[in-house]
Amino acid sequence: MKSSDAVGALSALAQENRLDAFRLLVQAGPDGLPAGEIAERLKLAAPTLSFHLAQLRHAGLIHQRREGRSLIYAANYDGMNVLMGFLTENCCGGQSCRVSPSAPAKPAVKGARR
Amino acid sequence: MKSSDAVGALSALAQENRLDAFRLLVQAGPDGLPAGEIAERLKLAAPTLSFHLAQLRHAGLIHQRREGRSLIYAANYDGMNVLMGFLTENCCGGQSCRVSPSAPAKPAVKGARR
DNA sequence: CCCGTATTTCCATATTTTTGGAAATATGAA
DNA sequence: TTCATATTTCCAAAAATATGGAAATACGGG
Numbered sequence: 001m002k003s004s005d006a007v008g009a010l011s012a013l014a015q016e017n018r019l020d021a022f023r024l025l026v027q028a029g030p031d032g033l034p035a036g037e038i039a040e041r042l043k044l045a046a047p048t049l050s051f052h053l054a055q056l057r058h059a060g061l062i063h064q065r066r067e068g069r070s071l072i073y074a075a076n077y078d079g080m081n082v083l084m085g086f087l088t089e090n091c092c093g094g095q096s097c098r099v100s101p102s103a104p105a106k107p108a109v110k111g112a113r114r
Numbered sequence: 115m116k117s118s119d120a121v122g123a124l125s126a127l128a129q130e131n132r133l134d135a136f137r138l139l140v141q142a143g144p145d146g147l148p149a150g151e152i153a154e155r156l157k158l159a160a161p162t163l164s165f166h167l168a169q170l171r172h173a174g175l176i177h178q179r180r181e182g183r184s185l186i187y188a189a190n191y192d193g194m195n196v197l198m199g200f201l202t203e204n205c206c207g208g209q210s211c212r213v214s215p216s217a218p219a220k221p222a223v224k225g226a227r228r
Numbered sequence: 229c230c231c232g233t234a235t236t237t238c239c240a241t242a243t244t245t246t247t248g249g250a251a252a253t254a255t256g257a258a
Numbered sequence: 259t260t261c262a263t264a265t266t267t268c269c270a271a272a273a274a275t276a277t278g279g280a281a282a283t284a285c286g287g288g
Contacts, residue, residue: 015121
């Protein structure tokens with residue numbers, strides 16, 4: 001993953017409506033949701049949502065499939081993984097790294113939640 | 115972490131100059147780098163860099179300390195962890211989650227990759 | 229072929245973000 | 259106190275992004 005791709009993916013997530021949409025899709029699972037329902041749940045005008053979904057899609061974070069008249073959007077877990085990988089991969093200059101979202105070298109008292 | 119905090123952190127990283135600066139600091143390690151050197155390496159005007167560092171700092175991704183006349187910036191690994199945690203935490207609706215750059219269900223020794 | 233539904237593209241406007249010159253602030257030294 | 263260095267804050271212009279009405283496109287059915 002190039003740095004510019006990372007910026008693209010981060011930009012896509014760095015907006016309230018898009019982060020909401022993305023998380024909605026992430027939670028909706030592989031089956032995804034039709035654009036209309038996303039718009040309804042997020043209370044967004046159709047063109048506005050369409051614009052945001054296009055951003056997420058272009059960033060490789062979600063994908064689209066047609067089902068009859070509806071366009072179904074679903075999270076692209078692989079794309080998300082690539083981004084997460086990029087963020088952790090370049091951390092700490094490869095040296096003694098204590099960064100990691102779910103598994104510190106020693107899951108001490110601090111990260112006990114979740 | 116609130117969704118709006120996540121947007122803040124993601125926005126902070128979603129810009130080429132800031133992502134570069136952040137990664138530079140991440141690789142520089144806990145000792146960090148003075149603003150002047152960051153500006154020089156990234157070839158940014160001082161006010162521009164100052165603006166970007168303030169964004170990263172406000173997002174909790176880096177911190178600042180004074181050393182003589184210099185202001186030293188360093189990555190805040192904890193802040194980064196919180197963001198990564200938020201991103202993974204809300205994925206897959208807590209169900210059968212196959213997301214994670216390297217560890218599907220067993221968050222083993224993550225930092226070992228590459 | 230025509231109609232209704234679902235969603236997008238077009239596009240102008242509104243809003244937010246980025247940028248760097250000039251001036252201000254902070255620190256240390258002579 | 260005056261000077262030089264390091265960096266920030268102020269501010270206004272430039273650039274990028276977000277928003278939604280109107281029109282266009284896609285599909286399925288009658």
